[in-house]
Amino acid sequence: MISTEEAIEELKKIVKQKGLKYTEQREIVLNILIHAEDHLTAEEVYNEIKSQDNNSNIGIATVYRALSFLEEVDLITSINFGTDGKKYESNAKSHHDHLICTECGKIIEFLDDEIEKRQERIAKKNKFKITSHSMQLYGVCSDCQ
Template identity: 80%
Template structure:
């Protein structure tokens, strides 16, 4: 069984536990994010679905509802860009943090074991048990710095 089919099975289980009807639209939206290389906006997800399945009757409002549900049940995560909306990614990737360009919106994922160790040390010092975390560092990417 592939990782994406395991996640789809997880979605089916969650929907059943909540007593909801399973919808193909949620699965389609989740599949897009499971196979995406980048963080995507709702509009980008919608456009991908329409380009891959022109006969699909999924609307942009359905995409937004599906994203909201998938985030609520922790199958996906989002990064909020304020007035520019959100970008989404699958929660099934290995843990990573983000560098976010405030000029162009580019997102660079990174992992730093020293930062992870430091967070644990700080939590231990304060008798705090970390259950999850998200780090987002905002700034200007090299491309945007070179445009000035």
């Protein structure tokens, strides 16, 4: 798990490497996701920005562009809900997997050491080096059953 400051420094480094202009908007969006307790849609990120600073001039299109850029440079990840869009989270969190309710969209994070060990054994058996992974299990949460 990395700190907010480390994530912001990483953003600055990436922007510089790409020869792009550093924008406060990208930092604000990243900061929102670092501190979010849930996975957020673009609209929820936008609403959070407005609730923190009603005078903010960041528009929803800017939020979408910032999210796209941050995902492209691996500072955030998303879970795609098809026609219902995406939900985003920061990569600053420690590794975890997801249970996703197909009824209400609720996302439950979990980490299971046995699953992690089994994945490593499977990779080793197949002479495969895992560089990253994402597990998403879809079903119906207890509230929707």
